[in-house]
Amino acid sequence: MGATFCVNNEPHLSAQANLSLWPSSTRSELVAIFMALLTAPMNAIINIYTDSQNAICMINNHHNKSGRKLLKQTNSLILLKINILLQEKKMELILEKVKRYSGDAMNEMADELAKSTGNSNHYFNNRFNYSNRTIPIEYNLRKFIKTLMNTRVAAEWSILKTNEYETPIDWNITWNLIHRYKGFNCISVKKHWHLIFITKLFAKLLPIGTILLQRKPDIYKDFV
Structure with a gap:
């Protein structure tokens, strides 16, 4: 441009x-x-x-x-x-x-x-100090920082071991389901518990037998 x-x-x-x-x-x-x-x-x-x-x-x-x-x-x-x-x-x-x-x-x-x-190789340099190491932010600063932090959180979350799934995930369906219960859509205790359930299910944190065996092996030692 x-x-x-x-x-x-x-x-x-x-x-x-x-x-x-x-x-x-x-x-x-x-x-x-x-x-x-x-x-x-x-x-x-x-x-x-x-x-x-x-x-x-x-x-x-x-x-x-x-x-x-x-x-x-x-x-x-x-x-x-x-x-x-x-x-x-x-x-x-x-x-x-x-x-x-x-x-x-x-x-x-x-x-x-x-x-x-x-x-052309002539570029407009819109920097105040003309340093090649700085990039001017010509965007809504609050939105930029929010997007940057959300991207970092998403990147860190994506490399967790709990997110290693054998089958591919349909991310459109997943995020649409989560957005139905998050933020201003979470208007009741029932929806709040639905959101917690979906989050724990997705992160493999539901208290099923294998998880309980890892947490308290002395109690659930007979679990097969």
Whole structure:
């Protein structure tokens, strides 16, 4: 996925770059706007035409959001850079919406340039310290951390010895069954016990004869 911009009425003045990590059409538009602002002179009024209404709304509403809300927003890092750049260069930014596929020559040219960046080795580096060891998180931070922790728990759980089954498991049926009783669906004691039973059955923790023999061999020594 690429980002590109070109100067109105001067098609030979353009720039493009490849994007890595967190690909989205909105992020491409935001990066293109940021690159255009980098080349703009100080104390200028900049008119930028884009076909992304989402990018326009995100930039225009960025000033009205608190730090807590910014952490919940995607592309927060590039939005912060755009805001800093506007303040440092004392520019006024005017964003205008262009209808996509409306035959606008400059918009069509920008789209073609963006498509051609697939073979380019020039990548947009959206890091503050420009370290190759850091990866910027341009996603809802809370959701990202939650997904990361859930993935870790699932990975650790999947390698337990109790999960070594001789027959393959239909995971769609398994998770659908568990989701029927977990969270807000667990609204009664009966459903709570159903969830416990399913979990113990799946983890091979039900108190059947072989398990009881392992726990208390002196009591269940006669179990066959």
